[in-house]
Amino acid sequence: MKPLASRPQQMKRSGIREILEIAVRTPGCIRLEVGEPNFPTPPHIIEAAHRAALEGKTRYTLSAGIIPLREALVQKVKNFNGLDVGIENVIVTPGSTYSLFNAFEVLLEPGDEVLVPDPGWPTYDTQVTLAGGYTARYPLYQENGFRPVVADIEKSITPKTKVLVICNPSNPTGAVSSEDEIREIIELAARHDLYVISDEVYEELIFEGKATTAAKFDPERVISIYSFSKTYSMTGWRVGYAIAPTHIANWMARSVEPNVACASEPNQWGALAALTGPQEVVGEMRQAYQRRRDLVCDVLREKGLLQYVPNGAFYIMIDVSQAQMDSYDFCKELLKAKKVACAPGATFGPRASGLVRVSLATAEDDLVEGVRRLCSFVEEQAASLRTAAIR
Ligand SMILES: Cc1ncc(COP(=O)(O)O)c(C=O)c1O
Numbered sequence: 001m002k003p004l005a006s007r008p009q010q011m012k013r014s015g016i017r018e019i020l021e022i023a024v025r026t027p028g029c030i031r032l033e034v035g036e037p038n039f040p041t042p043p044h045i046i047e048a049a050h051r052a053a054l055e056g057k058t059r060y061t062l063s064a065g066i067i068p069l070r071e072a073l074v075q076k077v078k079n080f081n082g083l084d085v086g087i088e089n090v091i092v093t094p095g096s097t098y099s100l101f102n103a104f105e106v107l108l109e110p111g112d113e114v115l116v117p118d119p120g121w122p123t124y125d126t127q128v129t130l131a132g133g134y135t136a137r138y139p140l141y142q143e144n145g146f147r148p149v150v151a152d153i154e155k156s157i158t159p160k161t162k163v164l165v166i167c168n169p170s171n172p173t174g175a176v177s178s179e180d181e182i183r184e185i186i187e188l189a190a191r192h193d194l195y196v197i198s199d200e201v202y203e204e205l206i207f208e209g210k211a212t213t214a215a216k217f218d219p220e221r222v223i224s225i226y227s228f229s230k231t232y233s234m235t236g237w238r239v240g241y242a243i244a245p246t247h248i249a250n251w252m253a254r255s256v257e258p259n260v261a262c263a264s265e266p267n268q269w270g271a272l273a274a275l276t277g278p279q280e281v282v283g284e285m286r287q288a289y290q291r292r293r294d295l296v297c298d299v300l301r302e303k304g305l306l307q308y309v310p311n312g313a314f315y316i317m318i319d320v321s322q323a324q325m326d327s328y329d330f331c332k333e334l335l336k337a338k339k340v341a342c343a344p345g346a347t348f349g350p351r352a353s354g355l356v357r358v359s360l361a362t363a364e365d366d367l368v369e370g371v372r373r374l375c376s377f378v379e380e381q382a383a384s385l386r387t388a389a390i391r
Pocket residue numbers: 035094095096097098121167170171199201226227228229235238239240
């Protein structure tokens with residue numbers, strides 16, 4: 001038979017999935033590997049989607065999403081993000097995962113280079129591969145709290161670089177860049193004529209500092225990516241959206257159709273209720289993540305493993321290099337020995353190969369217990385290395 005397409009075969013496997021698959025088969029395991037809020041979707045959102053379905057709003061919609069939701073998003077990005085756009089700039093998709101792919105599809109020619117953060121969310125790399133491009137990485141340093149530095153990005157730019165991806169607040173580090181830092185990055189992109197994809201899906205989950213909308217510094221150059229998943233605990237609803245300049249948005253909207261037709265109609269009505277309904281839920285979840293972040297930092301500080309304090313999202317990277325294990329092996333052994341699942345740093349990029357990512361989206365007691373077990377595992381490994389060295 002003729003060979004299958006080569007691009008899917010070039011996709012790297014996600015280390016998060018690899019550990020998840022073992023974790024689901026490990027009874028009683030504490031799950032700290034996935035970025036999935038443990039809160040239920042607020043009831044008023046469920047009711048709105050239910051009502052919509054009962055009213056027969058169960059059809060295909062416009063590829064870019066139902067008009068009332070896009071109108072509400074125009075208001076949201078005006079009030080929250082300071083962007084002045086029309087509904088033609090708003091593309092609602094089945095999750096922001098597809099908004100990102102949609103942007104890559106529209107921007108990339110075969111062989112184009114995309115700069116992504118290291119460490120960064122592994123899906124960028126997979127999507128760029130599928131869209132025919134390839135990724136290069138710019139480094140993020142723990143000493144700088146994992147916030148990108150313009151000079152480091154600039155050194156990574158080549159004549160083939162076409163797109164720069166930034167993620168603020170960051171998955172996997174929880175770093176939050178300041179407004180000045182983001183402005184400088186966008187100015188750099190302008191100097192090198194790069195498109196910017198600014199992944200801001202964690203914009204509402206910031207504990208210290210504030211959200212910065214990269215697009216406000218150069219609306220013609222930046223595609224902003226947002227999601228209902230994290231803000232409203234709606235991961236399974238699959239509703240996200242992009243805000244793009246008109247000449248790009250037109251093509252993004254057009255390419256939604258052959259790929260996915262549209263996002264689910266009842267779920268779009270649910271998303272509308274999320275946006276226009278009570279917002280206290282968002283603050284409550286944010287406070288819960290912050291409390292968990294503090295509890296985890298206390299444990300790490302006590303054990304001498306706290307390297308930095310994340311200011312947003314719901315992740316923390318933990319340096320486990322004392323155990324002198326490859327991060328995949330570390331996660332697999334930790335699971336076996338202590339029944340705790342976390343994500344191997346190496347899946348986020350080579351710079352994180354001595355780190356693991358812990359998600360704070362798990363209930364408090366489990367989270368603290370899981371991090372305690374992780375710390376004891378590091379201590380035990382380090383102690384046995386010392387013993388071996390003495391012998
Ligand atoms: C940085 C980042 N961007 C985008 C997404 C995609 O979220 P969704 O497709 O649920 O909107 C995720 C999900 O984990 C993420 O961490």
